[in-house]
Amino acid sequence: MSVLLLFSLALILNVNTSAAASSNATLKVSSVDPANNAIIHDSQSIKVKYNKTVKSGKVWVVLKKGTGKSVTVNTEVKGNTLTITPKQALGIGKYSLTIHSGTVKDENGIGNKLLKTSFTVSPLTxxxxxxxxxxxxxxxxxxxxxxxxxxxxxxxxxxxxxxxxxxTQGLTIKKPKVVSAAAAVSDVMKKASKYSYSSAAHTGKDMERIGSGDCWAMSDYLYTHLTAKGVKSRIIQYGTAYSSNHRSVQYYSNNRWVDVPYRTYFTTSMFNNTQSYGTVIRG
Structure with missing residues (x-):
């Protein structure tokens, strides 16, 4: 009988000790929704959950848009959650939330610590x-x-x-330096002019390695190097008196496609354009 009594007392003491430990635990934030730095698609209330039941203290909550403009909110404390609801739907933008210390407090009257968090409202991830x-x-x-x-x-x-x-994410569109199309074409054509015509290569890389190539190789070379310089280009294919699948290159200038100036830089007629239309192969 005495053993049973001791066991019961020990159990009661353990329960009371656990309850006291829970009651004396430091008030901490368990979760915030939206999470810090989150991107959400629509306006919503912000819920801050604590590790203990809380009640209102000296409420001081500040929600601001990235521009620095304050947003009017309503607050509600229920159970272990502080809910902050904007009075008007939040528009696209980045928002910062500050919950000052003492806004909520636990059953012992101990207030929360300062909390700062931010989130973004955006239709895009x-x-x-x-x-x-x-x-x-x-x-x-x-x-x-x-x-x-x-x-x-x-x-x-x-x-x-x-x-x-x-x-809202600190991102910008980088505008690359726009090189004059005419200057870029001239530079590429000058470098291309050192290659001669042969059937030994069909790609730009092989032509550079060997030193010569056919119209396919030259077209590949010109297209690759013009594109690398930011010049909008394309390869077209069509039939000629010498070939059923001749290729040449054009670049886009003043809202139209222009043939590269083969005759200015090449003496061979095998690197040439005989017409300005055909099947677009690349570009």
Missing amino acids: LAQMKDGIKRAEKYYANNGRLPNTVSYGSTKYSITQFNQIIS
């Missing part, structure tokens, strides 16, 4: 932003200007909207 930037930069390299819109499936964002979206 970070991966989508980077993909759009890559496409916009490629367009700029080929056209010397930014595109009017950036598309994702059937959804289109004006370039102004897109820049606003990517700026």
Whole structure:
């Protein structure tokens, strides 16, 4: 009987000790939704969960947009959660939230510590932003200007909207130096003129290695080097008196396709364009 009594007392003491330990535990944040630096697609309430039941203290919560403008919010404390709800739907942008110390407190009257967190409201994920930037930069390299819109499936964002979206993550569209198409073409053609015609090579790399090649090799060489300089180019194929699949190169200038000036740089007629239209092979 005495053994049973001792066991019961030990159990009661253990329960009381555990409860006291739980009660005296430091008030900490268990989770924040949205998480710090998260990107969310729509406006939502912010929920801050603590490791203990809390009640309102001296509430001091500040939500600001990246521009520094404060956002009016309502707060509610229930159970272990502090819920912060914007009075108006949050628009696209980055937001910072500050929950000052003492905003909530536990059953012992111990207040929370200062919490700072941030999140972004955006219709695009970070991966989508980077993909759009890559496409916009490629367009700029080929056209010397930014595109009017950036598309994702059937959804289109004006370039102004897109820049606003990517700026929330500190991203920008890098505008590569636009080289004069005429100057770039001249430079590439001068370097190409040292190669002679032969049937020994059919690709630009083999022609560079051997020192000569056919119209396919020259076209590959010109297209590769013009494109590397940011000049929008293409290879076209068509029949001639000498071949059923002759190839030549054109570059885009002043809103139209222009044949590269073969006759200015080559004496052989095998590197030439006999017409300005054909099947587009590359570009």
